[in-house]
Amino acid sequence: MATTMPQPGAAAPAQNDVLVDIRGLKVHFPIRGGLIGQTVAAVKAVDGVDLQIKRGEVLGLVGESGCGKSTLGRAVLQLIKPTAGTVTFDGEELTTMGTNHLRRKRADMQMVFQDPYSSLDPRFTVGNVINEPLGNFNYGNRAQTDERIRYLLRVVGMSPNILNRYAHEFSGGQRQRIGIARALALNPKFIVADEPISALDVSIQAQVLNLLADLQSEFNLTYMFIAHNLSAIKHLSTRVAVMYLGHIAEIGPADEVYANPQHPYTIALLSASPYPDPDMEKTRKRIILTGDVPSPVNPPSGCPFHTRCWKAQAICREQYPPLESKPGTNVAHLAACHFPGQ
Amino acid sequence: MKIEETPDNFQALDTVGAVGNQPSTPEGIAALGGTEQQTAGVTQAELDRRAETETREATTEGQSLSPLQASMRRLGRDRRAMFFMALVLILIVVSYVGPLVWTRVGPTILTGAAGLDKSGPASYHNYVFEDLSRQNANSSSLHPFGTDAIGRDILARIMAGVNVSIEVALLVEIMDIGLGVTIGTLAGYYGGWLATFLDRFTDLMFAFPGLLFAILAAATLGPVFQSRLGLPGRLILVSMALGISVWPFMARLVRGQTLQLREQQFIEASRTVGSSNRHIIMSHIVPNLFNIVIVAATLDVVNTIVSEAVISLLGLGVQTPGSSLGLMINDAAAVIAVYPWEVVWPTAVLAILVLAFSFMGDGVQDAFNPRTKD
Ligand SMILES: Nc1ncnc2c1ncn2[C@@H]1O[C@H](COP(=O)(O)OP(=O)(O)OP(=O)(O)O)[C@@H](O)[C@H]1O
Numbered sequence: 247m248a249t250t251m252p253q254p255g256a257a258a259p260a261q262n263d264v265l266v267d268i269r270g271l272k273v274h275f276p277i278r279g280g281l282i283g284q285t286v287a288a289v290k291a292v293d294g295v296d297l298q299i300k301r302g303e304v305l306g307l308v309g310e311s312g313c314g315k316s317t318l319g320r321a322v323l324q325l326i327k328p329t330a331g332t333v334t335f336d337g338e339e340l341t342t343m344g345t346n347h348l349r350r351k352r353a354d355m356q357m358v359f360q361d362p363y364s365s366l367d368p369r370f371t372v373g374n375v376i377n378e379p380l381g382n383f384n385y386g387n388r389a390q391t392d393e394r395i396r397y398l399l400r401v402v403g404m405s406p407n408i409l410n411r412y413a414h415e416f417s418g419g420q421r422q423r424i425g426i427a428r429a430l431a432l433n434p435k436f437i438v439a440d441e442p443i444s445a446l447d448v449s450i451q452a453q454v455l456n457l458l459a460d461l462q463s464e465f466n467l468t469y470m471f472i473a474h475n476l477s478a479i480k481h482l483s484t485r486v487a488v489m490y491l492g493h494i495a496e497i498g499p500a501d502e503v504y505a506n507p508q509h510p511y512t513i514a515l516l517s518a519s520p521y522p523d524p525d526m527e528k529t530r531k532r533i534i535l536t537g538d539v540p541s542p543v544n545p546p547s548g549c550p551f552h553t554r555c556w557k558a559q560a561i562c563r564e565q566y567p568p569l570e571s572k573p574g575t576n577v578a579h580l581a582a583c584h585f586p587g588q
Numbered sequence: 589m590k591i592e593e594t595p596d597n598f599q600a601l602d603t604v605g606a607v608g609n610q611p612s613t614p615e616g617i618a619a620l621g622g623t624e625q626q627t628a629g630v631t632q633a634e635l636d637r638r639a640e641t642e643t644r645e646a647t648t649e650g651q652s653l654s655p656l657q658a659s660m661r662r663l664g665r666d667r668r669a670m671f672f673m674a675l676v677l678i679l680i681v682v683s684y685v686g687p688l689v690w691t692r693v694g695p696t697i698l699t700g701a702a703g704l705d706k707s708g709p710a711s712y713h714n715y716v717f718e719d720l721s722r723q724n725a726n727s728s729s730l731h732p733f734g735t736d737a738i739g740r741d742i743l744a745r746i747m748a749g750v751n752v753s754i755e756v757a758l759l760v761e762i763m764d765i766g767l768g769v770t771i772g773t774l775a776g777y778y779g780g781w782l783a784t785f786l787d788r789f790t791d792l793m794f795a796f797p798g799l800l801f802a803i804l805a806a807a808t809l810g811p812v813f814q815s816r817l818g819l820p821g822r823l824i825l826v827s828m829a830l831g832i833s834v835w836p837f838m839a840r841l842v843r844g845q846t847l848q849l850r851e852q853q854f855i856e857a858s859r860t861v862g863s864s865n866r867h868i869i870m871s872h873i874v875p876n877l878f879n880i881v882i883v884a885a886t887l888d889v890v891n892t893i894v895s896e897a898v899i900s901l902l903g904l905g906v907q908t909p910g911s912s913l914g915l916m917i918n919d920a921a922a923v924i925a926v927y928p929w930e931v932v933w934p935t936a937v938l939a940i941l942v943l944a945f946s947f948m949g950d951g952v953q954d955a956f957n958p959r960t961k962d
């Protein structure tokens with residue numbers, strides 16, 4: 247990555263089109279045990295992820311439950327300290343940043359949480375919730391803050407009259423909107439949306455998804471949008487990354503990945519999700535993955551997917567396949583597989 | 589801590605407003621601070637459309653009940669709890685206001701062993717005043733509850749004794765809540781050596797009953813405290829000993845709740861919007877501890893009142909001429925066969941006090957326990 251120091255003569259650091267640059271990121275949760283509580287093993291929730299998120303894009307991140315999506319998102323925002331690797335945000339390295347500096351930086355990177363219930367403090371009114379970021383950053387006097395809160399509520403489609411209500415009076419979808427208003431309060435550049443609709447009623451999901459899509463263009467936001475199936479993020483994502491057991495299995499422009507999946511795991515995921523295209527729907531054959539997801543404590547050697555892969559050969563058990571562009575695909579379309587393609 | 593203390597204050601604001609500093613197109617992003625500009629990112633028509641379509645359910649203006657208000661309302665509806673709460677309040681008010689009135693009520697009479705001293709109610713209705721001409725007197729208009737073995741007015745001594753019970757309970761609860769919440773929260777939030785220390789200390793206190801600890805402390809240190817601090821010295825010592833023995837339980841309770849709270853997403857959300865640990869503890873953890881602390885503290889009061897009475901009953905607490913319900917029972921025990929009322933009065937008041945607090949505690953528990961919703 248280019249140096250972030252301003253060049254002599256340059257007015258400002260060049261606007262890099264990569265907003266978030268993740269290199270070699272690992273998050274291992276120690277498992278303590280034994281007599282003196284020493285570390286006996288580790289959950290390798292994220293185990294070496296390289297990922298660049300470009301300004302203005304929506305990166306969809308999908309994978310089965312427990313594959314490390316939330317952990318990756320939280321590590322990117324430094325809500326958990328990564329075990330290894332770096333995260334460069336807008337030209338600044340976050341993993342080595344001091345606490346106060348990082349707190350200031352948080353204005354630029356926000357999160358929308360999966361659980362609309364646990365993500366709002368039951369003792370806070372709606373106004374308190376949205377005021378929290380504004381208060382932390384000394385937004386302005388009472389009147390200005392109040393104005394801002396009312397504005398944010400309207401932006402997310404809520405009436406400003408609810409300011410003094412407590413969160414428990416609202417439905418999941420409404421609570422999620424309040425959480426989105428909180429995330430928008432500081433005009434962030436980047437939002438990690440961690441399965442923001444998966445806890446909602448199906449009838450509400452589309453509304454919230456549309457709101458997030460609208461906000462993305464209205465506020466020039468960059469999203470890392472986490473979901474556990476590919477269909478949920480299809481119409482929103484510019485690029486899609488498929489995660490399996492702490493690794494990126496495949497990443498590429500959304501239409502490329504959907505049309506021409508390279509990694510057998512992506513193929514299986516696509517075959518399992520109802521496809522909106524009727525032609526594809528007719529021809530698609532379902533691939534049922536057999537076997538359980540291996541434990542992230544003892545991930546399989548070589549390619550972590552080999553234990554469930556119908557194409558697996560000896561090499562898959564021995565060597566981790568590099569994440570690289572495969573013949574016949576877009577250069578931006580990468581897969582970590584020894585035997586890619588259909 | 590707010591970020592305003594840092595010299596980079598405005599850098600923080602700049603960061604916030606950074607998007608607005610970009611060459612602004614008419615469709616640019618709403619800049620923070622500029623209210624008139626706020627609708628730049630989203631058109632007014634779009635805002636209206638959203639408000640129209642999405643929140644039909646929640647547009648009625650209003651203020652809803654806070655969790656505290658809801659609990660108070662539940663408590664208010666609990667007749668039994670309200671009755672006992674009123675009883676507790678009456679006992680407290682009477683024990684503090686009563687003596688002011690009582691020492692002004694009554695004629696001037698002759699007192700003293702020889703019956704030659706002229707005394708007014710300010711003397712003979714004072715809980716320390718000994719009237720050797722009226723020892724172990726029966727109930728009369730002068731002394732409705734009679735007098736004790738050295739002619740002190742039992743009503744006055746009971747009121748003074750209730751004061752002691754309340755004061756000890758108050759001091760113990762201040763320690764219990766102060767230490768328990770502070771250490772429990774810090775141990776739960778940060779873990780580390782504080783958590784280890786708390787565990788060991790609580791184990792010790794489990795193995796070593798608090799009352800026994802307080803008795804030993806009162807017996808060994810009582811004379812020292814009394815000679816240094818006078819009569820209230822004993823009261824302070826007993827309170828401290830009881831306080832030391834109860835706070836670990838409060839701390840453990842608080843720590844457990846803090847551990848649970850820490851996993852809630854609103855804590856992470858708070859961190860995400862730039863809150864410091866201190867801010868998170870003060871505005872998210874502590875307020876959410878309120879319910880369990882209030883319930884535990886109300887029930888602890890019952891134990892404290894009983895423990896203080898037991899210690900005084902053993903002669904290790906408040907010393908004569910001071911008064912305490914336990915001490916009164918102890919004093920009267922010697923003459924129980926002849927003057928049983930001298931034991932009955934303080935015992936009955938102690939029982940009423942304890943029962944009233946514990947029934948009130950039950951009501952508070954029902955009203956504040958997060959699992960009971962109406
Ligand atoms: N704080 C933690 N301590 C220990 N292990 C954890 C912790 N957080 C997550 N894990 C483990 O890390 C792995 C990845 O978890 P993560 O929550 O990132 O998965 P996910 O992909 O977000 O799943 P889901 O779709 O269910 O949200 C899981 O095995 C999980 O049990």
Ligand SMILES: [Mg+2]
Pocket residue numbers: 315316317360440441
């Ligand atoms: Mg998750």
